[in-house]
Amino acid sequence: MKRAMRLTACLSVWFAAAFPLCAYAIDEKKLVDMTYAFAEDTLHWPTAEPFKLEKVNEGMTPQGFWFASYNYSGSEHVGTHLDAPHHFGQGKWTTDQIPLGKTIGPGVVVDMRRRAEADPNYQLQVVDIRTWERRHGKIPRGAIVLMLSGWGKFWGDRKRYFGTDQPGDITNLRFPGVAKDAAEFLLKERSINAVGIDTPSIDYGPSRDFVVHQTFGKANIPIFENVANMDRLPAKGATIFAIPMKIKGGSGAPLRIFAVLP
Template sequence: MSRTTASIPVLALALVGVGTFVAVRAQAPERAPGPLKDLAAKAIDLTYAFDKDTIYWPTDKSFQWDRTTWGPSKGGYWYASATFAASEHGGTHLDSPIHFGEGQATADQIPLTKLIGPAVVVDVQKACARDRDYQLRTDDLEAWERAHGRIPDGAIVVMRSGWGRFWPDPKAYLGSDAPGDTAHLHFPGVSRAAAEWLVAHRRVAGVGVDTASLDPGPSRDFMAHRVLNGAGIYGLENVANLNQVPESGATLIALPMKIRGGSGGPTRIIAILP
């Protein structure tokens, strides 16, 4: 019996669309199967790396990562391992509905069907350049619909403020770099009216922002959080690279760390371009 694996007709599964798989012939490791290669070419990473510079809410603990073992082992082979600790709400992350919605879903309870959906990117960069505390308005959502059609059911609506250009400078991004200072925060967010409009008139799965919070920096009552989370809608915060995603046509996939009972957690977000 020949040991040449190239002669064996091995089949592999390749993802060709969200939730769709086909069988393709396995290829050499350095060459991804055609459908998978095509999918990867359309993928945009919307996640900031977690490290010592990751921005967290001023009152939360920052990201900690420590090497426990890193180097050649006694057995002569390489071995690397580390520990990490972090608050749930920092860096690119998801706010579970329970974050501001009593009795709503925790991080582990959000179904996958709600974590994958059409991306609705609402561009308000010009308005945010004029006003650091700009709030996404109902008018902005209606303008998006005039240009692209009705917001689809199950959509993930994301505000594009252009704030990613300030990452990871906490003073520029948040408005203050003083630990514990929540009194001098200035960045765009979602207005109460826009949040209520989405809840009352559309059936969205999630709402995201490329800033530190769904609510604008000066907010003290966090009404966008309360309205959206209270209706079972999760939030995505500190979403990266939105300048690479079109306003309509992409698919968003947001997979949070599955923390049982969690009010949120670090999340890998990707967009699949049309």
């Protein structure tokens, strides 16, 4: 009971510091929406089912009022989404088991755009992380680390975003990701809470074993993919809120992710 009371008190202090005026209003200029809209043309993994929205009702009723409703379907891994640890970690958290404390926290943006522009299959290295830290300080414990490759500029263009526009083709994928050594460094040396990237996968395009997914999955680290507007965030100082649909037993889920700027 005392531990729960201390936790509640800490959270209250944190929210008061982060949002001193939240009881009245939140400054819209400090909010950054980092989620792509879900639609039938939303980009999805080549072997995944696309998002579909089916009209059930839309129009005026005989009683004279407007009524609209729809059915939706598709893969968990479409558009901006979360990969639960269970996706590549046997016995690890499913989507509904991930504590919210793992998906809300201080944001760190590691800019790898220059290297990704030179090499579309670039993998973030430990040296890139250390370079970031020399400029901005040590990555804090519990951080949500976001890798900015600049791939968002290709969103909507399947061939440029994935490297191929052929349905089912996973042999010609081309986009940046994270190296295994960098993933292990973030886990063992920095104790992060979650990671995100503005590409289709945390593993780079040519990967066949998805070793970075495995590494993070086994450590119960949530992954955010196809994250939008990352370039609008500072290198540090923003607070990230990444709220997935709570799918029981899921390996992932559509994600609404946004940032509050300092």
